[in-house]
Amino acid sequence: SQTIHQWPATLVQPVGSPLSLECTVEGTSNPNLYWYRQAAGRGLQLLFYSVGIGQISSEVPQNLSASRPQDRQFILSSKKLLLSDSGFYLCAWMPGGRVNTEAFFGQGTRLTVV
Amino acid sequence: LAKTTQPISMDSYEGQEVNITCSHNNIATNDYITWYQQFPSQGPRFIIQGYKTKVTNEVASLFIPADRKSSTLSLPRVSLSDTAVYYCLANQAGTALIFGKGTTLSVSS
Numbered sequence: 689s690q691t692i693h694q695w696p697a698t699l700v701q702p703v704g705s706p707l708s709l710e711c712t713v714e715g716t717s718n719p720n721l722y723w724y725r726q727a728a729g730r731g732l733q734l735l736f737y738s739v740g741i742g743q744i745s746s747e748v749p750q751n752l753s754a755s756r757p758q759d760r761q762f763i764l765s766s767k768k769l770l771l772s773d774s775g776f777y778l779c780a781w782m783p784g785g786r787v788n789t790e791a792f793f794g795q796g797t798r799l800t801v802v
Numbered sequence: 803l804a805k806t807t808q809p810i811s812m813d814s815y816e817g818q819e820v821n822i823t824c825s826h827n828n829i830a831t832n833d834y835i836t837w838y839q840q841f842p843s844q845g846p847r848f849i850i851q852g853y854k855t856k857v858t859n860e861v862a863s864l865f866i867p868a869d870r871k872s873s874t875l876s877l878p879r880v881s882l883s884d885t886a887v888y889y890c891l892a893n894q895a896g897t898a899l900i901f902g903k904g905t906t907l908s909v910s911s
Contacts, residue, residue: 722899732846732889732901739896747898778845786895788834788853793845 690715694779694794701801707752707766709797711779714760719781721762722791723754726776738762739784774801804829804892811906820877822905824890827871832894835866835873840887840904849888850875877907885909 694711701707713719723735734747736754744754751770755763762779779794807825814820826835834853838846850857852864852873863876877884889904 720896724901731887731903732840734898734900737898745898776843780845780899782895782899784896788851789895790836790848790851791838791846791899793847796843796845798843 692794698798709764711762713781718784722780724778808905822875826892833892838889
């Protein structure tokens, strides 16, 4: 069966510090991968998605970046965090190449920038 | 990408049927309509998906008219545990998944 791992679960970082959040998927190949952010009381904001290794689409211009160094690994990074980067970060995957499919989400990372 | 529009919030009582309608006027031919449920501090969870007409599973029904420009999620006999945010998406494989603001459903006893 397929599983998605996202870590860490919580993170407190000072303003101006770097960020690296990692997401890995097991039990599938060539998944579509997504990073979302959810501010308190708000909806899900799509940050990046990837349909293959090295293929990253950015939905929102900001100080975040994403990389997909391996087929089932998706990394969200920042060189210098802002207070506004605080939020709940979710990684998700979908089977690649299929039309009628659903997205599966990780447990999320609660990031607080102080 | 098809933009979806849903009510911001709905209130209901335990045991009632709840219908949440979503508008997706510019839905594409290859788009499927998918509904997700999200509880606080958790990722969204798949509820139901359809392309046209009616789909039913063990937790919900999805009604899609012939023109596919809207869809209605029906939750039969809701309970307190159905209090959550419900998202409607119209999407196809390999594209961005845009969730929107969703509908906050509050179920009271």
